[in-house]
Amino acid sequence: MLNDSVRKDFLEKLSAGKCSHAYILEGPAGVGKAETAKWFASALLCSGRNPPCGECLACRKVRDGFHPDLHWYGGEAGSRKGGTRAVSVDDVRSLIRETTMLPSDGDRMVFVIEDANEMLAGAQNALLQIFEEPPQGVYLFLLTESRKSLLPTVRSRGQTVVISGEPDSVLAERLRAHYPDAKEKEISAAVRTAGGSFGAAEAFLQKKAAQDRETVRTWMKATFEGSRYDRLSVIAMPKYKRETLLPLLDLFFRMTSDVLLVKSGGQPVLLEAGEAAGYASRATKKKLLSVCDAVAKCRARVDANGNMTADMTELAVSL
Numbered sequence: 001m002l003n004d005s006v007r008k009d010f011l012e013k014l015s016a017g018k019c020s021h022a023y024i025l026e027g028p029a030g031v032g033k034a035e036t037a038k039w040f041a042s043a044l045l046c047s048g049r050n051p052p053c054g055e056c057l058a059c060r061k062v063r064d065g066f067h068p069d070l071h072w073y074g075g076e077a078g079s080r081k082g083g084t085r086a087v088s089v090d091d092v093r094s095l096i097r098e099t100t101m102l103p104s105d106g107d108r109m110v111f112v113i114e115d116a117n118e119m120l121a122g123a124q125n126a127l128l129q130i131f132e133e134p135p136q137g138v139y140l141f142l143l144t145e146s147r148k149s150l151l152p153t154v155r156s157r158g159q160t161v162v163i164s165g166e167p168d169s170v171l172a173e174r175l176r177a178h179y180p181d182a183k184e185k186e187i188s189a190a191v192r193t194a195g196g197s198f199g200a201a202e203a204f205l206q207k208k209a210a211q212d213r214e215t216v217r218t219w220m221k222a223t224f225e226g227s228r229y230d231r232l233s234v235i236a237m238p239k240y241k242r243e244t245l246l247p248l249l250d251l252f253f254r255m256t257s258d259v260l261l262v263k264s265g266g267q268p269v270l271l272e273a274g275e276a277a278g279y280a281s282r283a284t285k286k287k288l289l290s291v292c293d294a295v296a297k298c299r300a301r302v303d304a305n306g307n308m309t310a311d312m313t314e315l316a317v318s319l
């Protein structure tokens with residue numbers, strides 16, 4: 001997130017006609033560098049009385065990504081144009097050509113280069129001439145995870161704005177609020193890998209959750225549609241870690257409860273309706289209750305430091 005004092009400082013310099021024309025926005029992946037670049041672009045292109053007003057046509061065009069004087073290179077935009085995320089020498093040449101044209105709407109043009117850290121030395125060198133002295137009305141923003149990955153010559157020409165991630169405790173608090181079902185261990189693993197970025201932490205949790213769901217769906221299939229051999233091979237054979245097995249068992253319990261719910265005329269919470277109805281038509285209520293019971297007992301044994309292989313084999317056999 002962009003510091004309030006940085007915003008204030010930029011706006012003051014802008015109205016005094018003293019702001020720099022070349023910026024390096026530095027921050028970890030997912031921390032909001034592109035959003036921040038849009039804020040700067042709005043501030044520069046806004047036609048309202050208090051830039052960035054967020055309401056004028058220019059601000060709305062920036063927000064929706066089609067302002068003709070906001071030129072975006074690299075990142076998602078680059079991949080969409082059929083190129084790679086990294087900006088090439090050719091891209092830089094076309095950028096330089098664009099800077100020599102007149103703005104469409106106002107008297108300023110903003111150029112953003114995403115993933116600038118992935119630019120090869122040749123592309124960075126080509127950029128140097130324009131980054132050093134942008135033409136009148138042209139503003140450049142390089143987005144990078146680390147300014148150290150830029151050539152020293154580029155680094156020294158731009159003004160660096162650090163977009164800091166959130167402190168771990170704040171990030172964990174936000175994750176808990178957004179993902180009330182996530183286990184504390186998952187939250188701390190997400191925070192550890194996220195480098196202060198909520199986006200990165202969220203991606204970690206979502207990926208983990210999707211993987212868990214897939215695993216437990218294979219357990220469900222083996223339990224209600226498979227053979228004893230299937231159950232042994234998908235439930236008992238894999239090697240588990242205790243901290244990852246407990247959430248899987250919880251999920252197994254909840255998915256089976258889902259089937260019970262459907263059996264009693266309710267709507268499933270975790271399973272897709274068709275899937276839950278399929279299991280419900282095959283299993284009796286008694287069977288479903290006994291699966292829930294076996295899973296709960298297994299979970300208690302695993303939690304009490306039981307031998308996980310033995311615990312999971314006993315579970316697979318009892319299903």
Ligand SMILES: [Zn+2]
Pocket residue numbers: 045046047048051052053054055056057058059060
């Ligand atoms: Zn505006």
